[in-house]
Amino acid sequence: MPTLSFHVSEPMSRRLRQRARAAKLPLSAYLAVTVERGLEHEPPKVALGALAGTAALADNYDPVAPVIPARDWKR
Numbered sequence: 001m002p003t004l005s006f007h008v009s010e011p012m013s014r015r016l017r018q019r020a021r022a023a024k025l026p027l028s029a030y031l032a033v034t035v036e037r038g039l040e041h042e043p044p045k046v047a048l049g050a051l052a053g054t055a056a057l058a059d060n061y062d063p064v065a066p067v068i069p070a071r072d073w074k075r
Helices: 010-022 027-040 045-050
Strands: none
Touching: 010 027
């Protein structure tokens, strides 16, 4: 299994160790689970990149104008 290392502040280190103890997990297992959960909630950047430029606005777009022009409203 690959080994990763990273640096955190002393207060963060204490918080992580406390949470690992509370979860009754070794620190490395707690960190692995926490990072995995974080990655699951990360938005899919590939899909967003693939859509780049597809939402170009029309030259005459007015964000405050009604979606349906007033002349087309039923009275």
